[in-house]
Every structure is written in C-alpha cells, then in structure tokens.
Amino acid sequence: xxxxxxxxxxxxxxxxxxxxxxxxxxxxxxxxxxxxxxxxxxxxxxxxxxxxxxxxxxxxxxxxxxxxxxxxxxxxxxxxxxxxxxxxxxxxxxxxxxxxxxxxxxxxxxxxxxxxxxxxxxxxxxxxxxxxxxxxxxxxxxxx
Amino acid sequence: xxxxxxxxxxxxxxxxxxxxxxxxxxxxxxxxxxxxxxxxxxxxxxxxxxxxxxxxxxxxxxxxxxxxxxxxxxxxxxxxxxxxxxxxxxxxxxxxxxxxxxxxxxxxxxxxxxxxxxxxxxxxxxxxxxxxxxxxxxxxxxxxxxxxxxxxxxxxxxxxxxxxxxxxxxxxxxxxxxxxxxxxxxxxxxxxxxxxxxxx
Numbered sequence: 001x002x003x004x005x006x007x008x009x010x011x012x013x014x015x016x017x018x019x020x021x022x023x024x025x026x027x028x029x030x031x032x033x034x035x036x037x038x039x040x041x042x043x044x045x046x047x048x049x050x051x052x053x054x055x056x057x058x059x060x061x062x063x064x065x066x067x068x069x070x071x072x073x074x075x076x077x078x079x080x081x082x083x084x085x086x087x088x089x090x091x092x093x094x095x096x097x098x099x100x101x102x103x104x105x106x107x108x109x110x111x112x113x114x115x116x117x118x119x120x121x122x123x124x125x126x127x128x129x130x131x132x133x134x135x136x137x138x139x140x141x142x143x144x
Numbered sequence: 145x146x147x148x149x150x151x152x153x154x155x156x157x158x159x160x161x162x163x164x165x166x167x168x169x170x171x172x173x174x175x176x177x178x179x180x181x182x183x184x185x186x187x188x189x190x191x192x193x194x195x196x197x198x199x200x201x202x203x204x205x206x207x208x209x210x211x212x213x214x215x216x217x218x219x220x221x222x223x224x225x226x227x228x229x230x231x232x233x234x235x236x237x238x239x240x241x242x243x244x245x246x247x248x249x250x251x252x253x254x255x256x257x258x259x260x261x262x263x264x265x266x267x268x269x270x271x272x273x274x275x276x277x278x279x280x281x282x283x284x285x286x287x288x289x290x291x292x293x294x295x296x297x298x299x300x301x302x303x304x305x306x307x308x309x310x311x312x313x314x315x316x317x318x319x320x321x322x323x324x325x326x327x328x329x330x331x332x333x334x335x336x337x338x339x340x341x342x343x344x
Contacts, residue, residue, distance in 0.1 A: 016158060016265040037269055086268050116161050118154060122147065131150035135157070 017042065017114040021064070021107050023123040023143070025100050032100060034076070034092040036060065038109060043088055046113040051088065056081055060090055063111075067104045067140060068096075074103075101125050105132065106140035148280045155284020158262070160291055166220050166337060167258060168292055169330045173227040174251060175296045176326040177237075179319060185247070190293060192248035194286055196255025200263050213264045214343045220261055221337035223254035228331035231323050300326065 020037040040051070047055050057078035066074045079091040096103065100123055107119040121132040123143050132141050145153075159167055174193070178186040203209035230250070237244030262285075263278065270277040300322060307318045307325075 016262055016269075018154065018265070018269060020269050039265075039268070084271070087271070116158075116164075118157060120150060120154065129147050131145050131147045133145070133150050133153055 017110060017117045019107070019109050019117075019119045021105075021109075021119065021121045023100060023105070023121065025096065025124070030095065030097045030099075032066070032074075032094050032096040032103070033079070034064065034066070034094070036064070036090040036092075036107075036109065038088050038090065039086055040083060040088045041086070042110055042113065046110050051081075053078065053081065056088075056090055060092060060109075063108045064092065065106045065140060066094055069098065069102045071104070100143050103143050104140040105143060106138070107134045108138075111136050147276060151277045151280025152284040152287070154277075155281035155286075156288040156291075157284070158281070159285045159288030166224065166334070167289075169334060170220075170224045170227065170254070170258065171289060171292050172296045172299070173224055173231065173327060173330045175293060175300060176228075176323050176330075177231050177319075178300075180297070180301075186293075188248045189251045190289065192252035193255035193258075193289070196252040196257075197259040197282055197285060199252075200256045200259030203263075209260065209263075211260055211264070212343075213261075214341070216257065216261045216264060218338060218341045218343055219257050221334040221341065223257050224334035225331050225338065226250075227254065228327040228334070231327040232331075235320070 019039075019042075022035045022037075024033045024035070025031075026033055043056070043059075044051055047059055049055055060078070061076060064076070066076060068074060074094040074096065076092040076094045079093050081088055081090045083089070105121055107121055109119050110117045115136065117136070119134040121134070123130055125143060130143065132143075134141070158164055162168075171193075174189055175186060200209065227250075230247075234240045234244065240246075259282075262281065266278055266281060267274055303322045303325060304318055307321045311318075311321075
C-alpha cells in the first residue's frame with residue numbers, strides 16, 4: 001500500500017492533452033494552410049520560455065511534418081499566430097500543387113511534454129472530411 | 145478515419161488512459177458495493193452516470209453551462225470522496241433513504257460534474273464546431289466506461305477472493321471488508337487530489 005498510493009497520486013493530473021490541426025487547400029495559389037490549435041499553457045510549458053513567433057515557428061517546424069507523394073518534405077513557411085481565450089492558433093503554409101490527397105502528415109506536438117498527448121488532424125479531401133489521430137510513437141500517415 | 149470515429153477514439157482513449165485515473169477510480173468507487181447478482185442496480189447507476197454526462201453535453205453545446213475549469217477539477221475528486229464516504233457510512237441499504245435507491249441520482253449529478261471537466265476543454269478547442277466532437281467524445285467515454293467497469297468487476301472479484309481466503313467469514317462480511325478496503329484506498333487518493341487542486 002505504501003508504494004501504491006504515491007503511484008496513484010502521480011497519475012492524478014487529468015487535463016485533456018489534445019491539439020487540433022486543420023489542413024485547408026487554397027485554390028488560388030495551390031498551397032495548403034495549416035492551422036494548429038493548442039492550449040496556450042501547454043505550449044508555453046513545452047517551449048519553456050515566452051511564446052514568441054520565432055520560438056513557436058521553430059518548435060512547430062520540428063514537431064509538424066508534411067511530405068509529398070514521393071516522400072519529400074514540403075517546405076513550410078510560418079504565417080503567424082493569434083490567441084483567443086486559452087487557445088493559441090498557429091499558422092503554417094506550404095506549396096501543394098497536387099492538392100492534399102496523398103500527402104503524408106505527422107503531428108508530434110507536445111509528445112515531449114505529455115505521455116497522454118493526442119493530436120487530431122482534420123482535412124477536407126474532395127469534399128469529404130477526414131481525420132487522423134496521432135499518439136506517442138506514431139509515424140507519418142497519409143491523407144486519404 | 146471519419147471525424148466521428150476520431151472523436152469516439154479520443155473519448156475512449158481518454159477514459160481508459162491511466163492518466164485519467166480520477167474517472168477510473170470514480171467508477172471503481174461506484175462499483176465497490178455491488179456483487180455480481182446486483183447487476184441491475186449497477187446498471188441503473190451507470191446509466192445515471194451516462195445521463196449526467198449527456199446532460200452536460202447538451203448544456204455545453206448550448207453554452208448554458210460555463211464553469212471555471214479549476215473549480216470543476218477540484219469538484220471531481222470531491223465527488224469521488226463523497227462516493228467513498230457514502231459507501232462506508234451506509235451499511236444497510238434496505239434501511240437507508242429510499243432503500244438506497246437514491247444512488248443513481250447522485251451518480252447522475254456527479255457524472256455531470258465529470259462531464260463538465262472535459263466539456264470545458266473540448267469547448268475551448270472546438271470553439272467553432274462543438275457538436276460532433278462532443279457527441280463523439282461522449283460516445284467514446286461511455287464505451288470506455290463499459291471496459292473500465294468490466295475491469296473493475298474483475299478487480300473486485302480478486303479482492304473478494306483474497307479476503308475469502310484470508311478469513312473464514314460469511315459472504316456479507318467479505319463484501320463489507322471489500323467496500324472498506326476499496327473505498328478507503330480510493331478516498332485517500334481522491335482527498336489528496338482535492339487538496340492539490342483546491343482553488344482556495
């Protein structure tokens with residue numbers, strides 16, 4: 001009992017550790033806009049510093065990858081962030097001349113911070129809404 | 145994967161993850177007083193818990209219920225302690241209020257508190273598309289609860305067996321020992337969580 005109680009105590013924290021990443025195809029310039037919603041306190045904790053544009057962009061580039069059908073990573077460009085309430089909205093853009101279908105995505109946000117982190121990805125492919133879930137250890141997954 | 149399936153999976157993983165130990169221990173505390181032959185009572189309690197979750201779901205979708213997350217996170221362990229205290233205090237349920245049939249009511253009320261805990265997070269994250277994520281998440285939570293309750297029944301059976309082997313007692317006394325052991329253990333942990341999360 002003496003060892004078990006502290007173990008259960010350590011498991012007490014129960015916030016929902018989740019992010020939401022939305023991929024939207026932009027017809028005019030054949031690009032994909034990536035919007036990541038993350039709780040501001042979680043993001044500040046993982047950065048271990050103030051959330052500046054440069055710090056946020058650097059972390060996002062390390063934790064989010066988008067590859068084309070040939071497996072080549074797409075170059076992503078930081079397009080800013082905003083805050084509403086508890087939530088940070090982070091933005092990336094990448095050229096995607098072939099559309100979203102067949103691209104591979106990996107979202108490893110906050111895996112280095114929370115064991116129970118789950119990252120959700122949403123996209124619209126040919127009018128159909130699809131979703132992916134990422135947990136610890138997941139490799140990239142195709143949008144299909 | 146469809147969006148609905150993703151949110152169902154999110155809810156299921158959330159309730160069955162060891163990090164969600166407060167929900168798991170609440171279910172264990174609720175189940176602690178029942179024997180296999182009491183399955184009808186336990187079904188009522190679980191159903192009430194589900195109704196509580198669903199009520200919170202509806203209130204969260206309409207925005208009619210907005211409670212500070214810190215208060216909810218503090219109330220959740222208190223509901224666990226209260227359930228354990230009720231387990232310990234009420235020895236003869238036939239002589240208790242409504243012959244002990246009030247239990248589904250408080251399971252429903254406490255369920256709504258637990259539901260509010262995740263509703264706040266989901267409402268923040270899915271600010272512009274709340275209905276589908278909340279519905280899917282709730283379905284996943286309910287499916288996960290069934291798994292947790294099945295596991296809890298197994299744990300309680302092991303505890304019963306251990307007490308039966310350790311002592312020669314009538315089955316009623318073994319049940320009482322089990323209620324004391326499980327409720328005391330869970331209450332101790334939940335009380336500590338409440339102190340850690342106190343907003344005061």
